Amino acid sequence: MNKASSWQLLSAVMRRDLAVALRRRSDVINPLLFVVIVVTLFPLAVGPGPDVLGRIATGVIWVAALLSSLLGSERLFRDDFLDGNLEQLVLSPAPLPFLALGKIVVHWLLSGLPLVILAPVCALLLKLPFEAWGTLMLTLLVGTPMLSAMTAVGAALTVSLGRGGALLSLLLLPLFIPLLIFAAAAVESTLVGTSAYGQVLLLAGLMLLTLTLAPLAVAAAIRVSVN
Amino acid sequence: MAFDSWQEVIWMGGYGFYVWLAFGVSILAIAILVVHGLLTRKKLAQMAVKKQQQQQRIARRKQQERHRSMVTNDSTS
Amino acid sequence: MWKWLHPYAKGEATYRLLGLWQPWLSGLALIFVTVGLVWGLFYAPPDYQQGDSYRIIFIHVPSAMFSMGAYTGMAIAALIALVWQIRTAEWAIAAIAPVGATLTFVALFTGAVWGKPMWGTWWEWDARLTSQLILLFLYIGVLALYYAFNDARTGAKAAAILALVGVINVPIIHFSVYWWNSLHQGATITKFEKPSMPPEMLIPLLISIAGFLFLTAALITQRLRNEILKQELHRPWAMEKLGVEANDGV
Numbered sequence: 001m002n003k004a005s006s007w008q009l010l011s012a013v014m015r016r017d018l019a020v021a022l023r024r025r026s027d028v029i030n031p032l033l034f035v036v037i038v039v040t041l042f043p044l045a046v047g048p049g050p051d052v053l054g055r056i057a058t059g060v061i062w063v064a065a066l067l068s069s070l071l072g073s074e075r076l077f078r079d080d081f082l083d084g085n086l087e088q089l090v091l092s093p094a095p096l097p098f099l100a101l102g103k104i105v106v107h108w109l110l111s112g113l114p115l116v117i118l119a120p121v122c123a124l125l126l127k128l129p130f131e132a133w134g135t136l137m138l139t140l141l142v143g144t145p146m147l148s149a150m151t152a153v154g155a156a157l158t159v160s161l162g163r164g165g166a167l168l169s170l171l172l173l174p175l176f177i178p179l180l181i182f183a184a185a186a187v188e189s190t191l192v193g194t195s196a197y198g199q200v201l202l203l204a205g206l207m208l209l210t211l212t213l214a215p216l217a218v219a220a221a222i223r224v225s226v227n
Numbered sequence: 228m229a230f231d232s233w234q235e236v237i238w239m240g241g242y243g244f245y246v247w248l249a250f251g252v253s254i255l256a257i258a259i260l261v262v263h264g265l266l267t268r269k270k271l272a273q274m275a276v277k278k279q280q281q282q283q284r285i286a287r288r289k290q291q292e293r294h295r296s297m298v299t300n301d302s303t304s
Numbered sequence: 305m306w307k308w309l310h311p312y313a314k315g316e317a318t319y320r321l322l323g324l325w326q327p328w329l330s331g332l333a334l335i336f337v338t339v340g341l342v343w344g345l346f347y348a349p350p351d352y353q354q355g356d357s358y359r360i361i362f363i364h365v366p367s368a369m370f371s372m373g374a375y376t377g378m379a380i381a382a383l384i385a386l387v388w389q390i391r392t393a394e395w396a397i398a399a400i401a402p403v404g405a406t407l408t409f410v411a412l413f414t415g416a417v418w419g420k421p422m423w424g425t426w427w428e429w430d431a432r433l434t435s436q437l438i439l440l441f442l443y444i445g446v447l448a449l450y451y452a453f454n455d456a457r458t459g460a461k462a463a464a465i466l467a468l469v470g471v472i473n474v475p476i477i478h479f480s481v482y483w484w485n486s487l488h489q490g491a492t493i494t495k496f497e498k499p500s501m502p503p504e505m506l507i508p509l510l511i512s513i514a515g516f517l518f519l520t521a522a523l524i525t526q527r528l529r530n531e532i533l534k535q536e537l538h539r540p541w542a543m544e545k546l547g548v549e550a551n552d553g554v
Contacts, residue, residue: 157466158452160453170445171466175473177438177481178476178479181481181483185483206476224458227458230346239356239357240350245417245418246345246356246357248417249364250360256406260402264526268533271534276548279548
């Protein structure tokens with residue numbers, strides 16, 4: 001198998017995933033609506049004062065993002081598993097981690113990227129001071145690929161279970177903690193007027209590490225699940 | 228001995244509740260783990276007995292069948 | 305090494321070997337833990353700052369140490385299970401996880417109970433307590449995944465992958481929690497810091513640590529033997545070990 005056809009396979013997988021997802025738009029839109037609704041619930045629960053809301057805004061948006069990433073995660077491999085596509089991927093001559101990375105990227109395009117675009121709306125609703133908006137979007141931009149990659153690992157592990165949902169959140173949420181801490185700290189340091197450079201760089205480092213290792217774990221998990 | 232009397236041991240300089248609670252719950256948790264392991268073993272033994280009886284039943288049935296077929300073979304020949 | 309190791313990939317040989325170790329480990333665990341705890345509870349002098357409440361350390365520190373040690377052990381077993389496909393290593397995951405989770409719970413509980421008189425609250429978002437809590441979640445996740453599948457083999461392999469993913473994340477989680485804690489708390493909690501311990505306290509602590517090491521090993525051995533029997537119950541040797549005359553092939 002030469003290199004060019006591996007790339008061809010990758011692009012075929014990615015284009016197919018995109019097409020399938022765009023034909024079922026509700027799967028893409030529902031997690032985003034979920035984020036907006038969660039963000040709407042908080043002012044109703046803790047009161048609309050800007051001092052409280054502004055302080056918890058980053059945390060709320062990030063926690064909502066983590067939870068919404070779990071919502072859409074089952075769709076990542078479930079249909080492919082049921083219709084046998086996943087077996088074809090395993091049997092295909094292209095390296096499986098490579099294809100897994102492609103699926104992660106598509107998942108990010110459909111779940112992470114819209115979240116980044118949606119972030120200003122959430123920030124507005126939660127009265128996050130304007131100077132922190134940029135940092136919030138930056139942390140989401142750097143952090144959501146990690147979310148997609150980790151979610152892919154969890155989804156691949158539980159794909160052969162009919163009822164993976166609750167288990168998936170138990171497996172994944174503890175692993176999201178560093179992401180949550182550094183993202184919140186980055187926005188926090190912008191709010192107090194210092195540079196968020198360090199935290200964002202740390203997040204970027206973690207993202208690269210995750211994107212390097214997660215496809216390997218996804219590939220191993222798919223091999224286990226398909227057998 | 229760092230204490231003069233048993234009362235002082237239980238009192239622990241005013242921290243008795245915390246010290247004994249910590250020790251008690253910890254030992255209880257580990258004891259539960261040990262007992263669970265022993266119970267698992269016992270359950271496995273029961274499963275083994277059941278399996279053995281099953282095997283014996285199957286063996287006996289086979290023998291009977293063999294016997295019966297021999298008898299029928301005799302009568303037809 | 306391969307030649308020496310390979311027979312132990314088979315259930316029966318491992319079961320026999322563990323059976324040889326188990327009485328020794330259990331005995332040593334009983335002796336060391338008893339000596340360490342009795343010494344610590346009754347004979348060690350009270351701390352000049354914390355009085356008698358510090359005696360919780362004789363359980364707290366060893367259990368915290370081996371809660372993390374057990375996770376490392378589980379991750380090594382997971383690696384062996386995935387790379388060499390050795391079934392005993394798969395079962396070791398199921399044997400280690402409950403023991404590690406219990407030790408983590410013990411460390412958490414004793415930490416919280418110690419925190420009440422020292423910090424005035426049952427739960428403080430102290431970095432050590434927080435990362436222990438997350439470790440407990442990781443253990444529960446591995447266990448839940450192990451038992452979620454109908455096919456034991458698939459469950460074991462999935463749990464092995466999760467354990468490996470977890471072990472890469474554990475240092476990152478630790479680091480992030482410590483960093484987060486120092487960001488939010490300042491250096492208020494120095495009461496646990498013990499730069500130099502007098503030998504009258506250190507010796508019972510070391511004995512207790514040794515005792516918990518043996519205890520952890522004994523508990524894992526017990527569970528691993530059970531797990532081997534459970535998975536090999538269809539074989540005659542396992543039936544014989546359970547006191548039943550196996551008579552297949554009749």
